[in-house]
Amino acid sequence: MGEAGAAESRLDGQRVDVTDEAAASELVEEPSRGTAIAETSDRKESNVMSKPKNPGAAVDRARPIDRQKAHEIQAFGHVTRLPIALSENVAGQSVENLNQVLADTITLRDLYKKHHWQVAGPTFYQLHLLFDKHYEEQNELVDTIAERIQSLGGISLAMAADVAETTIIPRPPKGREEVPVQISRLLHAHEIVLEEARSMARQAAESGDDGTNDLLVSDLIRTNEKQVWFVSEHLVDVPLVKAD
Numbered sequence: 644m645g646e647a648g649a650a651e652s653r654l655d656g657q658r659v660d661v662t663d664e665a666a667a668s669e670l671v672e673e674p675s676r677g678t679a680i681a682e683t684s685d686r687k688e689s690n691v692m693s694k695p696k697n698p699g700a701a702v703d704r705a706r707p708i709d710r711q712k713a714h715e716i717q718a719f720g721h722v723t724r725l726p727i728a729l730s731e732n733v734a735g736q737s738v739e740n741l742n743q744v745l746a747d748t749i750t751l752r753d754l755y756k757k758h759h760w761q762v763a764g765p766t767f768y769q770l771h772l773l774f775d776k777h778y779e780e781q782n783e784l785v786d787t788i789a790e791r792i793q794s795l796g797g798i799s800l801a802m803a804a805d806v807a808e809t810t811i812i813p814r815p816p817k818g819r820e821e822v823p824v825q826i827s828r829l830l831h832a833h834e835i836v837l838e839e840a841r842s843m844a845r846q847a848a849e850s851g852d853d854g855t856n857d858l859l860v861s862d863l864i865r866t867n868e869k870q871v872w873f874v875s876e877h878l879v880d881v882p883l884v885k886a887d
Contacts, residue, residue, distance in 0.1 A: 723796040729852060731796075737855045738797030740843040744836060744863065745788045746800055746809035751832045752781035754815065758825040766822060766877065777870050784863060791858050811835060826874055833871045840864050 717723060722735045759774035789799035800806055807814075812832045820828075844859035 717798055719798045721798070725794070725796045727795070729795070733850045733852055734795040734797070736850065737843075737847055737852050738792050738795050740839075740846065741788055741792045741795075741855065742797070742800050743809065743811075744839055744843060744859075745785065745792065746806045747812050747832070747836050747839070748781060748784050748788060748863070749800075749806045750810040750812045751829070751836060752778055752785055754812070754829060754832055755781060757815065758829065761819045762822060762825065763819065764822050770822065770877065773873060777874070780866055780870065784866060787858060787862055791855060795855070823878060826878055829874055830871060830878075833867050833874075837864060837867050837871075840867070 722731055722738055724731055725734075727734070755774045755778040759771060759778060762770045762774065789801070792799040800809060812835055813828075815828055840859045840863045844856050844864065847853075847856040847859065
């Protein structure tokens with residue numbers, strides 16, 4: 644393009660006559676200059692969005708808020724009224740009964756685990772497995788009872804110290820005992836649980852608490868009765884090889 648010539652440039656769909664070479668060059672370069680400015684602006688905006696205003700705030704938010712303390716939201720022994728069509732008196736009585744049988748069931752469960760670890764003698768393998776199987780079944784009962792207490796609006800026992808204060812099952816020694824003594828302890832504990840469960844089931848039925856009655860009869864009583872059968876047979880004095 645000559646100095647005196649006319650230059651034509653098409654910008655944004657419009658025809659422009661340019662008589663000055665410098666002016667034409669300036670017009671041609673204008674879009675790229677505008678694009679560069681826009682890109683610079685976008686980068687600045689992106690940097691502003693990606694950088695936290697206060698870097699220390701992000702670190703503080705990532706730290707766990709531990710060592711928190713507050714008042715209890717429900718005191719032990721207090722029953723919260725729930726819309727389950729049972730009076731507070733009925734629910735409260737069932738909660739009290741179930742916490743007692745819960746403490747005894749936890750104790751029986753742990754007694755099975757103690758004997759599972761400490762059993763000795765020629766029947767070690769069989770009893771080691773049987774005691775652990777019964778432990779797992781008792782553990783399921785513990786969860787079922789505790790959840791029933793909560794669903795009635797009560798608070799279930801949970802900690803070992805509270806269980807120890809509540810249970811009526813005799814405490815075993817820390818040491819290791821012979822198999823007949825271990826089994827006798829288990830049978831005695833089962834009998835305690837079954838006796839109180841039958842009484843509590845009748846009381847729940849009379850007061851209209853069918854859910855508690857069903858739990859005690861269908862789950863607790865039947866499970867314990869079957870375990871008594873399996874365990875007590877190990878105390879029957881019969882010959883193993885030669886008949887009398």
